[in-house]
Amino acid sequence: MLFSWLRNRRRRSLLAEPFPPDWLTILHEIVGHYRVLSEADQAKLRAAVRIMLAEKQWEGCRGLELTDEMRVAIAALAAVLILGLEDFYFDNVQTILVYPNEYVVKQERALEGGATLEEESDRLGEAHYRGPVILSWAEIRQNALEPGYGKNLVFHEFAHQLDMLNGAFDGTPNLPTGDLATRWGRIMGDEYRRLQRAERRGQETLLDPYGATDPAEFFAVATECFFDAPRAMQRVYPDLYAMFCDYYRQDPAAWQEFETRRD
Template sequence: MIKWLQNIFSAPKPTYPLPKAWQKILARNAAFRTQLDPATQKRLDLGIAVFVRDKYWEGCGGLELNDEHRVTIAAHALRITLGFEEDYFDDVKTILVYPATYQVHAKENVGGGIIVEGPSTRLGEAWYNGPVILAWSDIESQMLKRGNPRNVIAHEFAHQLDYRNGMDADGVPPIESDEQATRWLEVMKSEYDKLCQICRHRGKRSVLDCYGTTNRAEFFAVSTESFFEAADQLAQECPELFEELRGYYRQDPRTATV
């Protein structure tokens, strides 16, 4: 309890406009912000202020959290909800940040009734009604690679959107109508099957990470990464998938329109 109170009182509580130091962090680590129109940029900045203030943040594995960690994570998390109305991931209360990849003890069902148990190396995790866990070194390396279609922050927060339909992430976030849901399921199944086929053949490449073949939930999260980080390439390689994501997220990263 004492540590939680210390975190609350020590966390910055900014007002709009964001402090200049924060704006410099965003210029380095969230270049997409400068492409947004002024009204959307203001909405993002206000969201970052709320997100940083209201979450419980904790550094793990010896990491001492600072403004760069909080502001960067907030910006990339909220980017994916810019098409929604005032969505600051209120269902996510806690964000844990490790300095690098970390290990957890995990059980994995590999089929045939066989369960493998042992250490598992992680870049991030998202839990239903629980924390989002991230590895900072992976975030840093992804930001340094321009044109990199990977973004672990977008990935884990896409899982949180997926959880809004229930305790099990299944790759189907809340969708407005039955007609849209039917279309979503058809396209996602087709694109998932296509990625599985591509990833079985060495030499073939896709804008989508083969980790997306793990299951439908991971496919949605991986697709979200590519939608925001490699929109042009995704639209060219997987036009139907791109259109489904554009409709769901209500924005187009190619033109920074919301």
């Protein structure tokens, strides 16, 4: 109680300061999503960026020197997911680790008979329960500059963080009403199985086939599509789209069209 009172007071004084002009330039030049939002949503996003830059620990990995461009772009994209939520700024995420590119993870896998196998895999990002979000900047910069392809690493990893708020990594985040929970179970189940069938048959799908891995990945992949190719998602998956509008309390298909800029 005292903690949240202090935190809210700190946030109010932070938001009373003018928004740094350099950061505004970054939003306009790097973050394609910023330009398509309404003025009211742009103001909410700027507030979220300030709060996330001030409250999270940001660390560059493998020699990456973090710049304001990186921090502002990442926070802005994460903020897109929470524009409809009241007073929530991913308080469950304390640390954001940024790699320059894909990074290699060593994992040990237990084999039968007690042996372990060390495996290496290339990764773009990860989200840990009550732990850091790990991201690679090269991918994010491209996602930020060229929206509209239904892919966005920041949306993906921060969707996992929303999913895990209730302690379970299962594609079902906290849902405010019983009605939404009932729809969620039915529609997510149907669409997840439909994506799995399409993947088995090798059919092209709007949703990334990686979403067929498990329900948590399905939620993250569908979130990427919802915010990055909203009109296509509304056309191809109308029920899923409408349900996500109710969960995120946003209607991204009503945004202006993205204009894609290239480097």
